[in-house]
Amino acid sequence: MTQQNRQWLLARRPQGEPQLTDFELVESPVSTLQPGQVLLRAQYLSLDPYMRGRMNEGRSYVQPVALGAVMCGETVSEVVESRNERLPVGTFVRADLGWQDFAVSDGAALRVVDLTIAPASIWLSVLGMPAITAHIGLLDIGQPKAGETVVVSAAAGAVGSMVGQIAKIKGCHTVGIAGGAAKCDYGVRELGFDACLDYKTAAWRDALKQATPRGIDVYFDNVGGEILDAVLGRMNPFSRLPLCGLISQYNATEAYGIKNFRSILVNRIRVQGFIVFDRPELWSAANTDLIAWYRAGQLKHREWITSGLENAPRAFIGLLRGENLGKALVKIV
Numbered sequence: 001m002t003q004q005n006r007q008w009l010l011a012r013r014p015q016g017e018p019q020l021t022d023f024e025l026v027e028s029p030v031s032t033l034q035p036g037q038v039l040l041r042a043q044y045l046s047l048d049p050y051m052r053g054r055m056n057e058g059r060s061y062v063q064p065v066a067l068g069a070v071m072c073g074e075t076v077s078e079v080v081e082s083r084n085e086r087l088p089v090g091t092f093v094r095a096d097l098g099w100q101d102f103a104v105s106d107g108a109a110l111r112v113v114d115l116t117i118a119p120a121s122i123w124l125s126v127l128g129m130p131a132i133t134a135h136i137g138l139l140d141i142g143q144p145k146a147g148e149t150v151v152v153s154a155a156a157g158a159v160g161s162m163v164g165q166i167a168k169i170k171g172c173h174t175v176g177i178a179g180g181a182a183k184c185d186y187g188v189r190e191l192g193f194d195a196c197l198d199y200k201t202a203a204w205r206d207a208l209k210q211a212t213p214r215g216i217d218v219y220f221d222n223v224g225g226e227i228l229d230a231v232l233g234r235m236n237p238f239s240r241l242p243l244c245g246l247i248s249q250y251n252a253t254e255a256y257g258i259k260n261f262r263s264i265l266v267n268r269i270r271v272q273g274f275i276v277f278d279r280p281e282l283w284s285a286a287n288t289d290l291i292a293w294y295r296a297g298q299l300k301h302r303e304w305i306t307s308g309l310e311n312a313p314r315a316f317i318g319l320l321r322g323e324n325l326g327k328a329l330v331k332i333v
């Protein structure tokens with residue numbers, strides 16, 4: 001019997017927070033392979049905040065997902081049929097195959113992963129794009145020096161948790177900002193932050209002052225909005241601000257206007273927005289570091305796994321609400 005492929009399509013462009021009705025699940029038979037092709041079956045799908053931006057129309061750093069097209073996303077997938085001698089059955093690869101069970105590929109743009117180094121899911125988290133983002137953003141743009149104070153927002157998440165740990169490896173004083181006591185507790189006890197502040201409490205701005213007695217040298221921003229404004233008030237002269245993400249704004253229908261812009265001028269802060277894919281020349285060195293730190297047990301992590309492709313939209317909406325503690329993944333098989 002021909003295998004069926006389930007696919008999540010973008011059915012509507014969301015206004016504000018995505019709704020389940022913005023996605024449509026369809027099924028179709030898996031195609032027959034041509035010479036040179038492989039059939040890939042997804043094991044894990046990575047859910048990432050950038051997907052929210054791809055659901056919008058308009059100018060950005062990449063094209064949006066078209067209405068009626070498969071939602072974009074990186075997977076770790078297994079070759080389950082092969083007509084390509086370079087990719088035998090049983091090979092595991094990372095690739096942008098989208099929210100679906102199966103995909104046919106000619107082998108281009110597939111990156112083989114070595115499951116003897118780490119299990120499949122790790123190649124989407126601690127050894128995947130979020131960790132590379134943390135490495136490049138912190139070390140290349142943030143340029144932290146031992147003894148300096150590094151602050152990161154969304155600190156318990158996929159990128160933030162890596163930023164905090166890499167900064168600690170580099171000998172910095174680390175302060176996380178996260179939503180809720182459980183995430184902050186995880187930040188200090190497991191991720192090793194010197195302090196982790198719950199921005200949902202009224203006193204968090206005072207707590208930021210206390211946790212950064214020598215000011216802030218690097219602020220790795222994942223969220224933008226009011227948190228960015230508050231942190232700008234603690235930045236040191238000639239500090240650095242890698243602008244990685246603005247998740248507090250992704251579902252906003254009205255943009256938050258930064259009020260503390262003056263701090264950038266008077267402190268001569270170097271603010272740099274970046275996209276991890278802009279710097280392919282840095283990926284190999286980042287991978288080498290991450291694999292070494294992972295093998296040495298220096299990178300703690302958690303995964304927030306949702307079972308079943310059918311539950312991907314619900315999990316994605318939850319990620320944007322901050323329901324995840326750790327890397328958001330969908331386990332497909």
Ligand SMILES: NC(=O)c1ccc[n+]([C@@H]2O[C@H](COP(=O)([O-])OP(=O)(O)OC[C@H]3O[C@@H](n4cnc5c(N)ncnc54)[C@H](OP(=O)(O)O)[C@@H]3O)[C@@H](O)[C@H]2O)c1
Binds near residue numbers: 049159222223277
């Ligand atoms: N520039 C790049 O190349 C690049 C690459 C990867 C990721 N990113 C960006 O990095 C950021 C983190 O991504 P991730 O994959 O690591 O996700 P994540 O941190 O694992 O999950 C997203 C987290 O954002 C926080 N959040 C949601 N709404 C918020 C709000 N209104 N205010 C403050 N925090 C809010 C939530 O944590 P709390 O419960 O703590 O609020 C949520 O758990 C995102 O902005 C993403 O777009 C950028």
